[in-house]
Amino acid sequence: MSVRVGQASEARSFQEAAPDSLENSQLRHNIRHATHVIRDKRGKIVGEMPDWQQLRDAGSAIKAHVMRNLDFYLEQFEANVTKAGGHVHWAADADEARTIIRELIEQHGSKEVIKVKTMTSEEIELNPELMAHGIAPYETDLAELIIQLGEGQSSHFVVPALHINHLQIQKIFKDKMPLQEMGISELGEKPPELAEAARRYLREKFLRVKVGVSGANFAIAETGSLVIVESEGNGRMCLTLPEVLISVVGIEKVVPAFQDLEVFFSMLARSATGERMSPYTSVWTGVNAKDGPKEFHVVLLDNGRTRVLEDDEGRQALHCIRCAACLNACPVYGRTGGHAYGAVYAGPIGAILMPQLQGMEHSQSLPYASSLCGACYDACPMQINIPEVLIHLRSQIVQEKQSHIGGKLSGENLAMQTMRKVFQSETMLRIAHKLARIGQGPFVDRNVIPHVPGMKAWTQTRDLRAIPRQSFRDWWKEREKAGKSGGRP
Amino acid sequence: MLVSLFIGCYNDLMFPRTGQAVVRVLERLGHTVEFRSAQTCCGQMHYNTGYTREAQPLLQRFVEVFRDAEAVFAPSSSCVAMVRDHYPKLAREMGEAKLVAEVDALVPRVFEFTEFLARKLGVEDVGAHYPHVVTYHPACHSLRGLQLGDIPYRLLNKVQSIRLVDLPEREECCGFGGTFSIKNSDTSNAMLADKVRTILDTRAEVCVATDNSCLMHIFGALHRERTGVRTAHIAEVLASTEKEPFE
Numbered sequence: 075m076s077v078r079v080g081q082a083s084e085a086r087s088f089q090e091a092a093p094d095s096l097e098n099s100q101l102r103h104n105i106r107h108a109t110h111v112i113r114d115k116r117g118k119i120v121g122e123m124p125d126w127q128q129l130r131d132a133g134s135a136i137k138a139h140v141m142r143n144l145d146f147y148l149e150q151f152e153a154n155v156t157k158a159g160g161h162v163h164w165a166a167d168a169d170e171a172r173t174i175i176r177e178l179i180e181q182h183g184s185k186e187v188i189k190v191k192t193m194t195s196e197e198i199e200l201n202p203e204l205m206a207h208g209i210a211p212y213e214t215d216l217a218e219l220i221i222q223l224g225e226g227q228s229s230h231f232v233v234p235a236l237h238i239n240h241l242q243i244q245k246i247f248k249d250k251m252p253l254q255e256m257g258i259s260e261l262g263e264k265p266p267e268l269a270e271a272a273r274r275y276l277r278e279k280f281l282r283v284k285v286g287v288s289g290a291n292f293a294i295a296e297t298g299s300l301v302i303v304e305s306e307g308n309g310r311m312c313l314t315l316p317e318v319l320i321s322v323v324g325i326e327k328v329v330p331a332f333q334d335l336e337v338f339f340s341m342l343a344r345s346a347t348g349e350r351m352s353p354y355t356s357v358w359t360g361v362n363a364k365d366g367p368k369e370f371h372v373v374l375l376d377n378g379r380t381r382v383l384e385d386d387e388g389r390q391a392l393h394c395i396r397c398a399a400c401l402n403a404c405p406v407y408g409r410t411g412g413h414a415y416g417a418v419y420a421g422p423i424g425a426i427l428m429p430q431l432q433g434m435e436h437s438q439s440l441p442y443a444s445s446l447c448g449a450c451y452d453a454c455p456m457q458i459n460i461p462e463v464l465i466h467l468r469s470q471i472v473q474e475k476q477s478h479i480g481g482k483l484s485g486e487n488l489a490m491q492t493m494r495k496v497f498q499s500e501t502m503l504r505i506a507h508k509l510a511r512i513g514q515g516p517f518v519d520r521n522v523i524p525h526v527p528g529m530k531a532w533t534q535t536r537d538l539r540a541i542p543r544q545s546f547r548d549w550w551k552e553r554e555k556a557g558k559s560g561g562r563p
Numbered sequence: 564m565l566v567s568l569f570i571g572c573y574n575d576l577m578f579p580r581t582g583q584a585v586v587r588v589l590e591r592l593g594h595t596v597e598f599r600s601a602q603t604c605c606g607q608m609h610y611n612t613g614y615t616r617e618a619q620p621l622l623q624r625f626v627e628v629f630r631d632a633e634a635v636f637a638p639s640s641s642c643v644a645m646v647r648d649h650y651p652k653l654a655r656e657m658g659e660a661k662l663v664a665e666v667d668a669l670v671p672r673v674f675e676f677t678e679f680l681a682r683k684l685g686v687e688d689v690g691a692h693y694p695h696v697v698t699y700h701p702a703c704h705s706l707r708g709l710q711l712g713d714i715p716y717r718l719l720n721k722v723q724s725i726r727l728v729d730l731p732e733r734e735e736c737c738g739f740g741g742t743f744s745i746k747n748s749d750t751s752n753a754m755l756a757d758k759v760r761t762i763l764d765t766r767a768e769v770c771v772a773t774d775n776s777c778l779m780h781i782f783g784a785l786h787r788e789r790t791g792v793r794t795a796h797i798a799e800v801l802a803s804t805e806k807e808p809f810e
Contacts, residue, residue: 088747093749405754442743442746444743448706462648468611468613472615473615500601524787531744535748539577546570546579550598
């Protein structure tokens, strides 16, 4: 088994990649604008809910229960899908899932598929696999379509084209769509005109293509149903018009009962887009002779999830319902956007999910791509304690580094060990204070240190306060001597 | 009341004035402050950077120093958040039942300075006088960690002659984040640039917070750019009186 999550194993580290995004003025402008718009909408609409905290408690309780009984609910789900006339396939990793899906498409002799926006498909890199075998995948979610036509990269797992503005979209459509054939002589820049172009471009595919591919937001064990929430209705086209529907679903998406959706539906759209309810919610169960696809397959994807489940602390990452509220709230994501993470799942949740899914040898920089400000934890409807898991993963990274000589002798480790020793003795601490005061001497300029070798990462943009003449403990000692203190009895 | 001061390692070395200020405020309110000199560091920097094992002896030391204290307060919300949010878990990882019990008994007696004033002592007016235009930056650990809510504002609003100006987008992190400011200095700076912009927009003379760690970061840019805006720990504002300005 080989777990791969997109191209993350070949990605640059966050530190290396971030400056490219930070220096891109247009990207910075677009991301700031978009995240603030969603954030404000979410704040307003979540504020309407007096029982928001109770909903969060309920949501995380359901998820925790599912994670403890995942084997039971998955088998129940499988039995009920089968009973309803569907087929269930189990995929241990990305390669297995890709192969299963491609072969199903090939069995039907189809050379093209229409796709509902699906992150699991991104995770297993389905599109490159299909294209390599002469099958054309058509993304039908507007934002995914923009990314696909523009040959760009998604930067957000709810609104993938968040970093692109309407003028950039106009250019992509002009370059890539057969506008004349579609009956559009002049494409304007207004969102309704762009949406109309996308509608004409896609509608013909909805009517023609025989195989649909989707993910799912929820899989209901008691009925064997899948659920997708979306904004555009294009998803529903893909779920209802093709003859064959293949859904690739992470195993953590299962919920016990239909009624559990009440909790998740109260929170998902509010958290994701600041809407009370998503405009389109589709639920389907197996096949129906009179309506919808005649053949239905579910590919249940592990790809590292059972490994995440083994970690008591890290497993809460699997509670994620992919609303991306943490991305919109995150001050780091809000500056860099998603590309710097080099990950299918960006932002705070990506920073705890990617290294766990793939194993700690990849995405090691991601747990450090956070100031631990806690905005993600506050925003998360499932109450995933992202800062706590980030620290937990950092601890695993440090211990792994300390297990070999190079890591042991790294500057960071030596500094941390020295400080630990210093903090274990008052005498050592006093000596360290003295040494620091002497050491800073040559660099102090009127009470600040504008530059000091080895601290460039700080001082290239920030002055450093000089260490004052007297520490607090020395001041206290002096005061005690002078007999002024209450002191310890 | 005899109250024990945990100064925090960086305040001890870099910001002794803050320690002097909290002592002045509490003594003015009629309390006795003690400083147990065996104290060093809560272990937050180690813990947050992933050096969990190295934080363990520092937890042990903190407990040894303060276990019999009636109440402990620190002029740093992030040190208190380390104790409150992480000590119980860290102690359990260390697997000593006695230590776990001691941590559980001590944690409810550890307070952040403004929290201590408002929640433990029930004081809002500390008799301060500070004739300056001030904007308040809520440190992430005070806001989302300790959930201090409007406590700092209530204290500042009672200060005579102060003019408090609201900081726009105040709940945004300043970008410090301990070792984050070094490991991801580019992103940290991008966050700091926006914080500085909002501070300058207020036209305040002084930016105030509950944590010198954020203020050290914010000061770094305010001073580098020669903005003329200074930073001050909230304790220094509250220590100041008309007769004895703390400046």
